[in-house]
Amino acid sequence: MIAYTLLAGLLFGLYFSLVAVGLNLVFGVMRLINLAHGDFLMLGAFLAYGLYTAAGVNPVYAIPAEIVAFVLAGIALYYAVVPRLLSSRDPEMLSFILLFGLSQIIEALAVIAFGNDQRAIPATVFGARPVTVFGQTFPAAWVVSGVVSAAAILAVYLYLYRSRLGYATRAVMASRDEAASTGINVHRVSAIALGVGLALAAVAGAFSPFMLGSIEPDMGIRITTVSFAVIVIGSLGNPLGTVLGGLVYGLGLMLMETYFPSWADMLPYVLLILILLIRPSGLLGQRVRLA
Amino acid sequence: MRASGLVAGYGQLQVLWDVDLEVGDGECVILLGSNGAGKTTLLKALLGLVALWRGQIEFQGRRLEGRRTDQRVRQGIAYMSEMGIFPNLSIEENLKLGGYYLPRREVRRRAQALYEMFPDLVQRRSVPAGSLSGGQRKMLSLAKAFMSGPRLLVMDEPSAGLSPRYVKEVIATLKQLHSEGLAMLVAEQNLGFLELAERVCVLDAGRIRFAGDRAALQRDDILRRSYFGLQEATDAPRD
Numbered sequence: 001m002i003a004y005t006l007l008a009g010l011l012f013g014l015y016f017s018l019v020a021v022g023l024n025l026v027f028g029v030m031r032l033i034n035l036a037h038g039d040f041l042m043l044g045a046f047l048a049y050g051l052y053t054a055a056g057v058n059p060v061y062a063i064p065a066e067i068v069a070f071v072l073a074g075i076a077l078y079y080a081v082v083p084r085l086l087s088s089r090d091p092e093m094l095s096f097i098l099l100f101g102l103s104q105i106i107e108a109l110a111v112i113a114f115g116n117d118q119r120a121i122p123a124t125v126f127g128a129r130p131v132t133v134f135g136q137t138f139p140a141a142w143v144v145s146g147v148v149s150a151a152a153i154l155a156v157y158l159y160l161y162r163s164r165l166g167y168a169t170r171a172v173m174a175s176r177d178e179a180a181s182t183g184i185n186v187h188r189v190s191a192i193a194l195g196v197g198l199a200l201a202a203v204a205g206a207f208s209p210f211m212l213g214s215i216e217p218d219m220g221i222r223i224t225t226v227s228f229a230v231i232v233i234g235s236l237g238n239p240l241g242t243v244l245g246g247l248v249y250g251l252g253l254m255l256m257e258t259y260f261p262s263w264a265d266m267l268p269y270v271l272l273i274l275i276l277l278i279r280p281s282g283l284l285g286q287r288v289r290l291a
Numbered sequence: 292m293r294a295s296g297l298v299a300g301y302g303q304l305q306v307l308w309d310v311d312l313e314v315g316d317g318e319c320v321i322l323l324g325s326n327g328a329g330k331t332t333l334l335k336a337l338l339g340l341v342a343l344w345r346g347q348i349e350f351q352g353r354r355l356e357g358r359r360t361d362q363r364v365r366q367g368i369a370y371m372s373e374m375g376i377f378p379n380l381s382i383e384e385n386l387k388l389g390g391y392y393l394p395r396r397e398v399r400r401r402a403q404a405l406y407e408m409f410p411d412l413v414q415r416r417s418v419p420a421g422s423l424s425g426g427q428r429k430m431l432s433l434a435k436a437f438m439s440g441p442r443l444l445v446m447d448e449p450s451a452g453l454s455p456r457y458v459k460e461v462i463a464t465l466k467q468l469h470s471e472g473l474a475m476l477v478a479e480q481n482l483g484f485l486e487l488a489e490r491v492c493v494l495d496a497g498r499i500r501f502a503g504d505r506a507a508l509q510r511d512d513i514l515r516r517s518y519f520g521l522q523e524a525t526d527a528p529r530d
Contacts, residue, residue, distance in 0.1 A: 089302070167384050168391060174377040177340050180360035181370040183391045183439055187359075 004136045005258045006251065011138065011146035013250025014243075015211050018149035019204040019223060020230035021156055021242040022197035028173040028237040029193040030082060032091070035099040038223030039106040040198045044070065044205025045215040046114055052121050059121060059206040060144065070202040074195030082194070083187060103220055110217035118214040141210035152203055153243055159196065160239065169193055173237065229268035233275050235282035244283055292337070292368070292443055292476070297346035299336040305344070306332040308497045314443060314476050319469050319487045322478040324494035330478035331373075333494065334447050337476075338370050339363055351442070365392055369441035373451055375432025378421025382412050382431055385420050389438025398438070405434040408464075426457030433464060443474045450481040458483060 023037040044066050051057035051065065085091050085098065126140040133143060160166040168189045171179040180186045208223075209215050226249070234245030252271060256264040275282065297310040306329045314320045324330045335341040337348060339360040348355040355363050364370065376385050386405060390398040406413045409430045415423070420431055429449060436444060449465070450458045458481065465487055469475055477484055485491065491508045493501040501508060 164387070164391070164395075167380065167388055170380055170384075171377045171388050174379050175374060177335075177360075178372060178374055178377065179388075181338055181340065181364060181372060182388050182435065183361050183364035184388065185359070185361045 001258070003134070005254045007133055007136050008138065008142070009251035009254035010247065011142050011250070012211065012253055013247035014146045014149040014153070015204065015207065015246075016226065016230050016249050016253075017243045017246025018152050018200060020227035020246060021153060021239050022200035022204075023224070023227045024231040024234070024237065024242045025156070025200070025239045026194055026197040027231070028239060029169060029190050030086070031237075032082070032085070032095040032099070033228070034194075034197070035096065035224055036103040036106060036220070037197075037201055037227055038225075039103045039110075039220035040070065040073075041201040041205040041208065041223050042110060042215065042217060042220045043106065044202025045208045045219075046110065046119075046205075047202065048206035049119050049121055049209065049215060052125070058125055059209075060148065062206050063148070063203055066202040066206055067199045070199040071192075071195035074198040075191045077198075078191035078194045079187070082190065103224070107217050107220055114217060116217065118216045119209070120214045121209040123210055139210070141207070145207040145211050148203070148207065152200060153240075156196075156200070156239060165189065165192065226268045229272040229275075232282060233271055235284035238282075238284060241282060241284040248283070292474075293347075293349045294337060295347050297333070297336055297348070298344040299332060299341050299346075300344065301332075301341070306497050307336060310346070310494070310497070310499055311502075312337075312476075312492060312499070314474050316442075317469075317472045317474050318489050319465075319475040319477070320490045320492060321484050321488040322476060322492050322494055323480070323482070323485075324478070325480065328494045329497040330494055331447050332497075334370070334445055334476070334478055337363075337445060338368065361392075364439065364441075367440075367442035369436040369439050369444050371432050371436040371444065371446040371449060373447050376420045376423075376428055376435060378419060380420060381417050382420055382423070383416040385431055385435050386412075386438055389435035390440075393439065401438050401440065405437060409434050425452045426454065426460065429453060429457065429461055430464070433461070437468070441473070443476065444468070446475065446477045448479055448481075449477065450479060450484065462487065 019041065023034055026032065026034045026037070047066060047069065048059045048062045051062045052059065081098065085095050088094050123139050123141040126144050129140065130137040131140045131143045160170060168179065168184045171182065171184060172186055172189050176186050179189070212219070230245040230249050231242050232245070233248050234243065235241030249268070249271065252267055253264060256267050292314045294310065294312045297307050297312070298305065300306040310333060312333070322330055322333065332341055336343050339355070339358060343356055350363070350366055350368060353366065377388065380388070383402070386402045387398055390401055393401070406416070411427055412431060412434065420428065423431060433449070449461050453461065462483060465475065465477070469487060475487070477487065485505055488505050490502070490504055492499055493508070501511060
């Protein structure tokens with residue numbers, strides 16, 4: 001039982017890392033909490049659902065379309081909103097209000113477009129047979145989600161630590177002014193980071209019907225809360241710290257659902273409060289915050 | 292670079308009042324001033340990091356107002372701020388970013404040349420820049436600024452936080468770069484940097500109080516006594 005719980009926790013941990021990593025990337029680059037993060041994940045989920053119901057597209061094959069659509073949406077959103085926000089006197093407070101408003105608008109539009117019903121993609125889309133991992137059997141959808149999440153996190157690592165654009169992104173995380181005075185087009189780098197952040201959320205959304213049970217237009221705020229808990233647990237502002245936060249959250253969730261199922265919904269809030277009280281800089285601490 | 296009538300500030304607070312400044316080709320201008328005189332604001336306004344309320348800036352015959360900071364840098368102005376480095380990135384990554392908009396082969400060639408110029412950095416090229424000592428950080432900051440092959444190097448208090456030994460090293464390095472034709476604008480409080488200067492500007496409460504050559508500064512008794520606390524004329528002002 002415990003082996004199953006731990007392995008399931010690992011799969012869900014990888015998935016929740018993917019859910020939250022985009023939020024942390026955006027916070028690291030712009031120092032803004034994207035309160036609409038979960039709503040973009042919801043839109044990614046409905047895009048995958050739409051492609052499946054309209055053309056029978058497997059969610060894995062929907063990933064390229066999700067990436068292109070949401071990178072472009074992120075870049076457009078950046079240039080429409082963020083430069084003005086950042087040049088205001090109180091960008092943090094304004095961003096809270098503006099992004100909360102955006103979250104509400106996305107949710108309302110999604111209700112108009114898709115209705116309030118819960119939707120799902122049958123897990124058999126990945127095959128009817130379960131998959132055995134280290135002697136434990138899991139639904140194929142969980143394993144596919146875990147593998148896709150791990151691949152996406154590896155891609156984030158390669159982007160940040162092995163590419164010129166990634167060096168520039170980390171430079172902007174350290175100091176926008178210093179980056180600009182090094183010759184980096186800070187707006188372009190930030191716009192791409194926002195696009196990547198939204199695309200990661202959308203890819204996570206494509207697997208949410210399997211990992212979260214169902215999709216509905218009002219799921220965004222819950223996802224944003226969970227994502228925020230995950231990045232605070234790891235290290236706020238350090239995208240790769242999200243992996244640790246995701247694993248802690250995933251393992252915690254599986255243990256709670258196994259042994260104290262009626263308490264499981266409280267987990268993100270309890271972890272968030274505990275971390276803020278005991279170690280506000282996250283498990284990885286201040287020194288890696290800008291890594 | 293020629294700047295005229297610069298007026299700038301933060302929010303409602305005006306910091307610069309009709310500042311005129313000129314740095315000729317290959318010239319070194321030292322901008323002196325005490326804390327709060329507006330030196331950093333002036334440099335940031337030249338780079339576009341602080342919004343200009345009024346005034347004109349011209350560099351190599353082109354107007355700079357309204358251009359982004361990175362566009363000004365690409366025109367040949369390098370800025371060495373007090374921070375000067377990205378502490379979370381390795382030395383090598385810092386240097387690569389210094390030549391961000393150059394072709395990769397050119398970046399490699401220039402980084403190699405700078406490693407020869409700053410041998411202390413070679414051994415530690417993969418360590419985070421934040422782990423370097425204050426002096427090494429300044430050298431890295433200088434190397435990073437120099438990566439882009441600037442025509443004008445703008446520096447904000449390169450001596451800040453350095454021991455006298457490192458200050459001498461920084462001055463010697465700048466002297467070498469200047470002898471190769473690099474124009475420099477150096478904001479400083481340390482009078483030791485005057486030995487680099489062809490011209491000196493003194494900024495006080497956001498206004499240029501003096502602009503002239505080093506000899507003229509030394510002849511200005513009022514300025515020497517009231518501002519720098521120097522008692523007698525010498526060939527080179529003392530720190």
